[in-house]
Amino acid sequence: MSNQKNRKLSQRQFFFLIIQTQIGVGILSLPYDLHIAAKQDGWLSLIIGAFIIQFVLIVLWLLGKKYPEWDLFQMIEFLTGKWLGKVLSLSYAVYFTFVGALVLVLFGRMISGWILPNTPIWVITFLMTSVSLYLVCSGIKVVARFFTMLSALLLFLLFLLVFSLNELKLMYLFPVATSSWKELAAGVNSGMLAFLGFILILVIAPKVKGAAVDTLKTIFIAHWFVAIFYLIIVLISFTFFSTEELPLVSSPILYMLKSFEFTVVSRVDLFFLSVWIVSVTTTFTIYIYMSGVGLMRVFHSQNKKVFLIVTAAAAFFISFWPIGSQKTIDAFTSHIMTASYGMAIFLPFILYGLSLFRKKNAAGSER
Amino acid sequence: MSFFKFFSKHHSNDSSEDQKEIKQLAAGSTAKNEPQHPTSIKLSENIKYLLKNLNHSSDVKVRVLKDGQSALIYLESLVDQEKIQRTIFAPIEDNDTNSILGLPSGKKTTNLEETIPALLSGQVVYLENGTTTAIQFNATAHYSRSPDEPTNEKVLRGSHEGFVENLTVNVNLLRKRIEHRDLTFKYFKIGKKMNTNVAIAYMDGLADPKIIKMLEKRIKAITSEAIMSPGYIEEFIEDNPGSPFPQMLNTERPDKAVGNVMDGRILLLAEGSPTVLILPATFFMFYQSPDDYNMRWYTGTFVRLIRLASFLIAIGLPAFYIAIVSFHFEVLPDDLVMPVKSSINEIAYPPILEALVMVVIIELIREAGIRLPSPVGQTIGIVGGLVIGDAVVRAGLISNVMVIVIALTAIASFVVPSNEMSTTLRLLTFPIILAAGTLGFVGIVFALLFIFIHLTRLESFGVPYFAPIAPLQLKDLKDTFVRLPLFMMKTRPKDARPLQKGAMGESREWKKSEQSKKS
Structure with a gap:
């Protein structure tokens, strides 16, 4: 009994799991994406996006609160019936695998373009896959411990950005709120996608100890931590580069850091990128984990390791497909982003709607 | 009154059972299913049996007494002759008792098989013709060195006692x-x-x-x-x-x-x-030394931090250097580029090979130094360290920056108070050097990720090895990176899973009362 209790995650670990999942590949290109969509008002879009996600999070929490013993896949099977449930769960698993592959693609592309141009990309993505697999096979408890430890690195990232404070020009943010609604909405779109990964809370909630209210609190704090982290990065990029310059730099933070020179080291961007690798690893690990759990539920198996290996391998091989050129990568990205709306926002809403009608059976015979 | 009588009666009835219980308690949990071989009434047969079971080993000594009517058997190598004299012969000479069988210090048995382990642990067995009782006397010789300070764990202040082989x-x-x-x-x-x-x-x-x-x-x-x-x-x-x-x-x-x-x-x-x-x-226990607690706590904290920094230097410095000179030269600030570049320009081999060769040389010197007597060991240190180090640079085989880096790494790995951890660190240097030599910073990051994931998932008797960092236990950081004053360490570290959490209460209450008196 006490053993069972010990195996559960604490609220603090839950918090770090969420933020490490959300902060990942996106941070390098987020300012650029926002700027392309909404010009200097991109940061407004980000805030609007954060509020919308906040609303989505409440729905996810309500859904999770109804079935505190179940994860996402068990809920799906209960709410939509056996066969439709299996199809949906499987599509979730496939979706997570594809997101994992996308993470690998973007990561491989960035490393290859920025530091290791002569190394074959598959070597880099293979290393990432194997590290994540090693981590995720140790169980979610170890993953949570590891993420908690790594979070100190986020402070290091922020610390590197401190040096830019002298060079920022708030003028670049003006004029405020002149973009059209359409542009702002496009910005909200890019902004919301940076928060993807919050679906994790449905997969992992049954493993977290504490009352539902505490969970909600943790989710909120984690969400706003990430939002503010993004906002800092976006604002620094927007005020360091002018509105004309930004469309030319696809990863503004790196270019900014590259321009600094200290007496001890130059090229701080390389250190930033090294720490960023860790952030990407955490994101990728969680997607493998979610996909593995999904497959495990679909096949009613207890052998998690096999499914984890399968999904990691699948993500690795899928990543070969679009990695060739920027064009295919962009297409791959936009398809997955579209799918994300359905999987991370639309479907949970429907599930919640269904759950309102299936209230009475919630006690659940299956476990 | 009758009640009292009943009670005492009950008690006296019980006394024989009580004795049995006492004997059982004294014997502990041992001697349950041991092999049995009853003692023979004939002395010669008993001796024959014992000698046969001890394979007629040359150090088995049979001392015949009373014209062959009885014998003392013992392993010459294990017993103290003085003690035999004192426990067996002295009481007889003093006429306390006239028979060895009656000596109170002996332990009686009728199972001959039981006397064999007793003999092997250094006891003396006395056998007499015409009786089935064998008596064991304790006469074990203790040879033990004095508890000197262990040479591999010296401290400046504090106890200088060490465990011994006994x-x-x-x-x-x-x-x-x-x-x-x-x-x-x-x-x-x-x-x-x-x-x-x-x-x-x-x-x-x-x-x-x-x-x-x-x-x-x-x-x-x-x-x-x-x-x-x-x-x-x-x-x-x-x-x-x-x-x-x-x-x-x-x-x-x-x-x-x-x-x-x-x-x-x-x-x-x-x-x-x-x-x-x-x-x-746990991992951080290997970085604690009793010395830390005998210093001012500022100094203790400082030394701790130095040791933990040495961990990073020991596993990371050569890899970091190799990654920089072979992949990311641009990381060096402008003023440093020329000195480093000019030092490695003339070297024929790639930096990764240089590093591996130097690390192996250091290990050779270390291993050679351990086995040799200390004066020779010093010579090896000088020949190895100074002569090879200097000559190898002059010959243009290894760059001088590399010699500095590897020497620093070796020193850093010896800072750890535990020899086991030190060897582990030196071993881990190799994979990280290889990773850095093939993929630069990316390689280092992945290699470190592997190591830290391993540390996080490792458990020692079900207790997380990397506590209190992963899982994070903020309270226990007081004795990990820093060493807070002892009176502030009110709780025991959680990673040992102690049943009682508190180690002490308030210990410096007098300070407050003194202050209030003053004012």
Whole structure:
């Protein structure tokens, strides 16, 4: 009994799991994406996006609160019936695998373009896959411990950005709120996608100890931590580069850091990128984990390791497909982003709607 | 009145049973299913049996007394002649009793098989013609060196005692330090042929009984015939034998052992070895030294931080240097580019090869230095360190920056107070150097990720190895990166799973009362 209790995650670990999942590949290109969509008002879009996600999070929490013993896949099977449930769960698993592959693609592309141009990309993505697999096979408890430890690195990232404070020009943010609604909405779109990964809370909630209210609190704090982290990065990029310059730099933070020179080291961007690798690893690990759990539920198996290996391998091989050129990568990205709306926002809403009608059976015979 | 009578009567009836119980308690849990061989009434047959079972070994001594009517049998090599004189012959000469059979210090038995282990542990067996009783006397000789300070764990201030090869002396050293009834020892005999005495020690009511049970189970599961030292036991009972990291802390210092027992950890001692294992161990325990607690706490903290920095230097510095010179030269600021570049320009080999060669050379010098007597060892140090180091640079085989880097790395790896951890660090340098040589910073990051993931998932007796960092226990950081003043360490570290959390209450209340008096 006490053993069972010990195996559960604490609220603090839950918090770090969420933020490490959300902060990942996106941070390098987020300012650029926002700027392309909404010009200097991109940061407004980000805030609007954060509020919308906040609303989505409440729905996810309500859904999770109804079935505190179940994860996402068990809920799906209960709410939509056996066969439709299996199809949906499987599509979730496939979706997570594809997101994992996308993470690998973007990561491989960035490393290859920025530091290791002569190394074959598959070597880099293979290393990432194997590290994540090693981590995720140790169980979610170890993953949570590891993420908690790594979070100190986020402070290091922020610390590197401190040096830019002298060079920022708030003028670049003006004029405020002149973009059209359409542009702002496009910005909200890019902004919301940076928060993807919050679906994790449905997969992992049954493993977290504490009352539902505490969970909600943790989710909120984690969400706003990430939002503010993004906002800092976006604002620094927007005020360091002018509105004309930004469309030319696809990863503004790196270019900014590259321009600094200290007496001890130059090229701080390389250190930033090294720490960023860790952030990407955490994101990728969680997607493998979610996909593995999904497959495990679909096949009613207890052998998690096999499914984890399968999904990691699948993500690795899928990543070969679009990695060739920027064009295919962009297409791959936009398809997955579209799918994300359905999987991370639309479907949970429907599930919640269904759950309102299936209230009475919630006690659940299956476990 | 009648009640009283009844009570006393009851008591007297019970006395024989009581004696039996006392005997049982004294014998402990041993001697249940031992082989039996009744003592013969004939002396010659008994002697024959014993000699046969001891393979007529040359050090078995049979001393015939009373014109062949009785005999003393013992292993010459194990007993103290003085003690035989004192326990057996002196009382007879003093006319306290006229027969050895009547001596109170002897332990009677009728099972001849029982006397064999007794003989092997250094006892003297007395047999007499015409009786089936054999008597065992304790006359074991103790040869033990004095508890000197261990040479591999020296401290500046504090106790200079060290464990010795004798288990009894070691137990005595611990008992002397903790005068409390809770300090508990449990003895085991392991190694089917060697029958090594092994003891575990813990504070009852403080150490987690689950861990004790786990440890006992694992010790009893050992089926090896020969167990020489705790190093052997370690490999049989540790959680993950595939890990490069030591999962039990070795020490030869009683003060270190006692400190850990008071945290709720368990000691494992073995006959014949001065090394004591402390478990469950965590990574950061290997970076603590009794010296830390004898310094001002600022100094203690500073030294701790230096040691932990040495961990990063030992595993990371050569890799970092190689990554920079072979992949990311642009990381160096402008003023440094020329000196570094000019030093490595003339070298024929790539930096990764240079590094590997130098690391191996350092290991050679170290290994050569250990086995040699200390004056020769110093010579090796000078020849190896100075001559090779200097010549290799002049010959243009290795760059001088590389020599600096590798020398620094070697020194950093020796800063760790524990030799096991130090060797582990030096071993881990190799994969990281290889990773850095093939993929630069990216390689280093992945190699470090592997190592830290491993540290996070590693457990020592079910206790997370990398606590209190992962899982994070903020309270326990007080004795990890820093060393707070002792009166502030009010709780025991959680990673030892102690049953009582508090280690002390308020200890400096007098300060407040003094201040209020002043004002």
